[in-house]
Every structure is written in structure tokens, then in C-alpha cells.
Amino acid sequence: MxxxxxxxxxxxxxxxxxxxxxxFTACETDSVEREGGKLPDKxxxxxxxxxxxxxxxxxxxxxxxxxxxxxxxxxxxxxxxxxxxxxxxxxxxxxxxxxxxxxxxxxxxxxxxxxxxxxxxxxxxxxxxxxxxxxxxxxxxxxxxxxxxxxxxxxxxxxxxxxxxxxxxxxxxxxxxxxxEPFVGDYPLDQAKFYPEEGEDNATEPILMVFYINTKDYDPRLVTDFYLTKKKRRPSQELWTRAVGNIINLRTVVLKYDEASGRALLDLGADMTYVLSHASTYIWPLQETERKVCLSLEGGGTGLGFCNLSDEQIADFVAQVKTVVETYNLDGINLWDRNSGYGKEGMPETNTTSYPKLIKAMREALGSDRLLTVTDHEEPTEYFWDTEATGGIEVGQYLDYAWSGYNNGNEVTQICDPWHPDDVEVSKYTHKPFAGLDPAKYGCINSPWYKGTDPSSLIDRKHIYRWRAAGNKQSQILVFQDLMTRLQNEYEATGQSYGEVCLYFADDGKTGTSILAYSNNYTDVTSNLMFLPDGTIGYGKWLKDW
CATH class of the missing domain: 2.60.40.1740 (hypothetical protein (bacova_03559))
Structure with a gap:
């Protein structure tokens, strides 16, 4: 043989x-042999x-x-x-x-x-x-x-x-x-420590900025054009410019229900699949500048979500997530239960133990080296303070961070402070503290973008200063709505103006007894968004190219 x-x-x-x-082209007119009984070549x-x-x-x-x-x-x-x-x-x-x-x-x-x-x-x-x-x-x-x-x-x-x-x-x-070649940014990252050492004063730490990027529209490298400049007002002096965005949550990834198998499936979608498959282009540059790149998981509108999973579905879903995280060397997972479509006919009712079980299982699967964060938003998380309702699970013990998910651009910037609900000047949304969660690990502000036509009363953020000056701020976590590039639209006049939020939020921002008396200033530096890759000035830099 x-x-x-x-x-x-x-x-x-x-x-x-x-x-x-x-x-085939040459033999188009040949007759087809129809004789049977021939043996294959020995x-x-x-x-x-x-x-x-x-x-x-x-x-x-x-x-x-x-x-x-x-x-x-x-x-x-x-x-x-x-x-x-x-x-x-x-x-x-x-x-x-x-x-x-x-x-x-x-x-x-x-x-x-x-x-x-x-x-x-x-x-x-x-x-x-x-x-x-x-x-x-x-x-x-x-x-x-x-x-x-x-x-x-x-x-x-x-x-x-x-x-x-x-x-x-x-x-x-x-x-x-x-x-x-490894990616080297224009400026060092404004480094907030993820795990401050015992006894350290968090008030001296830089702001830990959390950004979301929707890969349906944008290349994740959009974040590399966001900077923060700190200036001294009197005498006028630029102190430093730093890159920002310590945690980058990529979306949209959803949990969907597969009717045929009854499984809860992780659906990456075409855009995220492309980004992950080309991680060296879209993810490594962010990680090489010491940012943490995580997937943000949401509901898929099928009626199955984090709040009505069976134990078997939880184990299966967590295993799927772990495989993706390890395969693409991601830094962690953000859970934001929205758009699940609960209440659909034939789907199980929501309960108060499913989501806590999912969080616990996710932490055990990811280990301590990767981040696990939760966005505190509406009914899915409002009972996380009650260990009796959560089946004895102290949700906060399994999280690295949690933060508010309230960032409606039709409202003033909301402060969701579970520890000082009565002292907050502007807060339509109040949740109780997650059981077992250190206040230093909770972000009370999720800043929305405002349109250039919005009234000044809507975009005024002085209440953030008054909240901070009253001694209510307990963490350095500041979260922002999905990043946008420079486009010719209703946001063009204001752009991504997060500098003012930082000015009122930072411990060394506006100071003094009067809101107008301050010595330092924070401004955003996003001028690079004006310059397209070919060096010309225009719109749409970092829109997805796939």
C-alpha cells in the first residue's frame, strides 16, 4: 500500500x-457517459x-x-x-x-x-x-x-x-x-489606581474614568483621541495633559434566548465579532496604553435576561462568556441589564435571585485578575441591598465596581448617591447601597452628552460641585455615555464636553466658598478628532471601517 x-x-x-x-468550459458540448457497472480504479x-x-x-x-x-x-x-x-x-x-x-x-x-x-x-x-x-x-x-x-x-x-x-x-x-509596533499614545494615561492600598486616601487619587463605545458605529480606537488638560488659572499655566479612559466597555453584546435548545446564548453580533477577530488592530492599542478593555453585556429583547435565568442557563451562559474573555484576552465584563424585554408570553417571570447568582458565577469564572462591574439601573438592581431577596448573596462582595446607569440627555446630569439620598440636590433616581459594596467602588455620576441647542439650565453642572463640597462624594469614579466622534449633527456645537464635569467633580477642581472662586481648571482636549487619518480637517474620524 x-x-x-x-x-x-x-x-x-x-x-x-x-x-x-x-x-468545464472546454467540455460544454461533450456527451455525458451514461453506462453503468464500471468499477472504480483499483x-x-x-x-x-x-x-x-x-x-x-x-x-x-x-x-x-x-x-x-x-x-x-x-x-x-x-x-x-x-x-x-x-x-x-x-x-x-x-x-x-x-x-x-x-x-x-x-x-x-x-x-x-x-x-x-x-x-x-x-x-x-x-x-x-x-x-x-x-x-x-x-x-x-x-x-x-x-x-x-x-x-x-x-x-x-x-x-x-x-x-x-x-x-x-x-x-x-x-x-x-x-x-x-506597540501603540504609544501622545500622552500618558491619567492613572487611577484600581485597587488603592489600605490606608490610602482616595481623595488624592486621579479620576477613574469609565467610557462606553458602541462598535455598531465606532472603531474602539476613538478613545485614544480623548485627553484631559489641567490648567492653573492664576497665574495662567498649563500643568499637564493626560490621556483618559481607564475602563473601556465595548458594546453591543447581548444575551438572547434560543427557542430550539432553551439556552441563553451570548450573541456577539457582527460588529463585535469583527472587532474581536482583529484584536491586534482594535483592542491591543487600548490595552498597550494601560486601559482595561471589557465587554458590556445587555439584554437582547427576547424576554430572557439576567433576572429570569435558570441555574442551568446561568452556568451555560457564564461558560460562553469565559471562553470569549480568555480567547481574546479581555480585561473583564460589565453587566447592564437593559433591553431584555421581560414579560413576553411564554418566558419565565423575573425573580430576585437570578441576577445575583449570575454575578457570583461570573466572578468565580473570571477569577480575581479580571474586572467584573455592574451598572445600577432601574428594577434589575434596585433590590441588591436586600440579602434576603438575593438568596443570601452579598452582590457587592463579588464586584470590582458598580456605577449609575442614569444618563438621559434630556435631564440635568443625575447624581445617584445611595449613601446620601436626602442630601443630593438633583436626583430623580435613588437606590439603596448594594450589600457588601464599598462606597469607594461606586460611581454616582454617569454623564450624558448635551445638544448644542439645549438650554443652559439643562447642561449646568454646578450641583455636582455643591454635592462634592458637602462631603458626599466617596469615590473617584466618573462614567460617561457612549463616546462620539466629531460629526455634523446636533452635538457638533458642544462636542464631547466632559471637561466641565471633571472641573466640578475633581477634588482639586473648582474650590473656595463661592462657586465662581477657583484656582484650577479642567478642559477636554479632543482637537485630534478634527483631523482625519489623511491629515485633513473633517468629520467622522473613527467611524467603523469594516
Whole structure:
């Protein structure tokens, strides 16, 4: 029995498809043979076909991206035959440098051979198939970025000569390695400590800014054009400019109900799937500037949400979330139960234990190294103070942070302060404190954007100063509605004016007995939003490009 080593994938298939198409065109007028009873070619039956495969792809071109520095990735290969071998077989892996020129010509690229010091066969380079087996165990290959300049590289891995050898060059896997330069922002991030040390005074900490970005409309890198400048008023002096946005919550990702299986499914949607699949472009630059990038999970309008899940659905859903977080190395999860569509016919009624159970299970799955946050909004969270209602679960014990979700642009900026509901000057929304949650981990303000035509009374934020001056502020967390770019619309005149919110919120912002007496000023610096990637001035920078 002889073995043919063939490949049925990317490059060879392109040539094969062209040949087949030409054949159909040439034979259009040929008669169709209808005779029956013919036996298949005997040689075809006796042939055994084998193929070198990659563990992470069904193609023989595998793209991987590393960042210039000391990072690494691990991939693997194995060999598989169509029939079992009669005796033990050893197959040697080799680096086939001779194919690179032809490969670059075919792909239109200019890739250099990956240096020997930048890859390692972790279990050796011999694939072995035991007698009566069809597949070798996986052999892992480690790809290292250390010492490599940014650029394009390739490592062609093939099998060595065998006694039954045939078309060996067809059995090649091309590992394309792109080494990218790390993103460096224009300014350092205004660093709020995520976990202040015991005994530290939170009042001395910078503002921990939380931003949301809707990938339905925007490239997540929009956040990289937001800065904050601090100025001294008398004498006039610019003290510093810093990048902002410590936590970036990407949306929209929803929980949906699958009627056929009864499962609660994590639905990433087309836009988030694209962003995650191109994490090196859209997510890594944010993380490289020390921002935490999280997914914000919401309801999907099916009538199933965080407040009416069964225990089985919770376990299943949490496992799905964990897989996505670990696969794309995200920094955590934000839960915001809105748009679930509760009350639909045939769906279970809401209860007060489902959401707390989900939070507890999510924390246990994510571990302590990743963030878990909850947006406090309307009925789904209003009972989190009552451990009897939550089945004994102290929700706050499982959270890194929580914050208000009230950011209606038709209202003045709301202050939802569970600890001082009677002292708050403007608050239509009052919730009791989450059981077990430290006040320093709760953000009372979620700032909306206001239109250029809105009256000054609507956008006046002096009440934030009066609330702070009364000693009510207990955390440095400040949350903002979905970021927007510079567009020719009703928000154009005011832009993303978060500087005034910071001025009234920051401990070293407006000071003194009079609201007009202050020594420091905070202003937003979003001028980069005016300049498009080609350097011209215009609208729509960072609108999604996929």
C-alpha cells in the first residue's frame, strides 16, 4: 500500500479551481457517459493519503500577530492519514526555505524567513503514528517576538522524505508571522489606581474614568483621541495633559434566548465579532496604553435576561462568556441589564435571585485578575441591598465596581448617591447601597452628552460641585455615555464636553466658598478628532471601517 502526501487547501486549491473551471468550459458540448457497472480504479482504492495539519486552522496558511518585544504565541501541527498504518511511522518536520520566493510571488507579499532563534519545537520535530493509528499526537511550536524588528515573516514547515515519498512540497504549512509596533499614545494615561492600598486616601487619587463605545458605529480606537488638560488659572499655566479612559466597555453584546435548545446564548453580533477577530488592530492599542478593555453585556429583547435565568442557563451562559474573555484576552465584563424585554408570553417571570447568582458565577469564572462591574439601573438592581431577596448573596462582595446607569440627555446630569439620598440636590433616581459594596467602588455620576441647542439650565453642572463640597462624594469614579466622534449633527456645537464635569467633580477642581472662586481648571482636549487619518480637517474620524 502506498501513501500519497497531498494537500487540498488554500494555494493548491486556487490552481485546481482554475483548472476545473477551464475544463468545464472546454467540455460544454461533450456527451455525458451514461453506462453503468464500471468499477472504480483499483489504484485509487489502495492509495493512502496523508496531510499535515495545523491545530488552529483548516487552511495551510496560518496568520499570527505578535507585538515587538518579548511576547510569544504557541501553535501546533499533526499528521493525519486516511487509513491506519500497519506499523509505527516517524515523520520529520523540516523548515523548507526553498519555497519562500515562490510563495511571495504567489501571495504578492515580501516575507522573510523567521529566524531560527524565534521558533522552537517544544516536543521535538518528529511526528509519530503508532501501528493501527491514523493520526500523530500534536507537536507544539512556540513563536517568539524577542529581538525581531517590526515586519512580515514566514515559517514554512513541511514533512521530510519518507520511504513512500511522493509530492512532499504539497504538504507545507505556512506560518505567517506579523511583528507589529506597540501603540504609544501622545500622552500618558491619567492613572487611577484600581485597587488603592489600605490606608490610602482616595481623595488624592486621579479620576477613574469609565467610557462606553458602541462598535455598531465606532472603531474602539476613538478613545485614544480623548485627553484631559489641567490648567492653573492664576497665574495662567498649563500643568499637564493626560490621556483618559481607564475602563473601556465595548458594546453591543447581548444575551438572547434560543427557542430550539432553551439556552441563553451570548450573541456577539457582527460588529463585535469583527472587532474581536482583529484584536491586534482594535483592542491591543487600548490595552498597550494601560486601559482595561471589557465587554458590556445587555439584554437582547427576547424576554430572557439576567433576572429570569435558570441555574442551568446561568452556568451555560457564564461558560460562553469565559471562553470569549480568555480567547481574546479581555480585561473583564460589565453587566447592564437593559433591553431584555421581560414579560413576553411564554418566558419565565423575573425573580430576585437570578441576577445575583449570575454575578457570583461570573466572578468565580473570571477569577480575581479580571474586572467584573455592574451598572445600577432601574428594577434589575434596585433590590441588591436586600440579602434576603438575593438568596443570601452579598452582590457587592463579588464586584470590582458598580456605577449609575442614569444618563438621559434630556435631564440635568443625575447624581445617584445611595449613601446620601436626602442630601443630593438633583436626583430623580435613588437606590439603596448594594450589600457588601464599598462606597469607594461606586460611581454616582454617569454623564450624558448635551445638544448644542439645549438650554443652559439643562447642561449646568454646578450641583455636582455643591454635592462634592458637602462631603458626599466617596469615590473617584466618573462614567460617561457612549463616546462620539466629531460629526455634523446636533452635538457638533458642544462636542464631547466632559471637561466641565471633571472641573466640578475633581477634588482639586473648582474650590473656595463661592462657586465662581477657583484656582484650577479642567478642559477636554479632543482637537485630534478634527483631523482625519489623511491629515485633513473633517468629520467622522473613527467611524467603523469594516
Amino acid at each position: 502506498k501513501t500519497n502526501y497531498k494537500i487540498f487547501r488554500t494555494i493548491r486549491m486556487m490552481l485546481f479551481a482554475a483548472t476545473v473551471l477551464a475544463g 489504484d485509487g482504492i489502495e492509495n493512502v493519503y496523508g496531510i499535515l495539519r495545523c491545530s488552529s486552522s483548516c487552511e495551510n496558511i496560518v496568520d499570527m500577530i505578535l507585538t515587538e518585544g518579548n511576547g510569544f504565541l504557541v501553535n501546533g501541527v499533526y499528521f493525519e492519514q486516511t487509513k491506519p498504518v500497519s506499523e509505527n511511522v516517524s515523520i520529520q518536520l523540516q523548515i523548507d526555505e526553498s519555497v519562500i520566493e515562490a510563495y511571495n510571488t504567489l501571495t504578492g507579499e515580501e516575507r522573510a524567513l523567521l529566524p531560527e532563534s524565534n521558533y522552537e519545537f517544544m516536543e521535538g520535530n518528529t511526528l509519530e503514528i503508532s501501528a493501527n493509528g491514523k493520526q500523530s499526537p500534536l507537536k507544539r511550536i512556540k513563536f517568539l517576538a524577542e529581538g525581531l524588528a517590526a515586519g512580515e515573516y514566514v515559517l514554512p514547515i513541511s514533512i521530510g522524505e519518507q520511504e513512500q515519498g511522493n509530492i512532499l512540497r504539497d504538504n507545507i504549512i505556512y506560518f505567517n508571522i506579523t511583528i507589529r
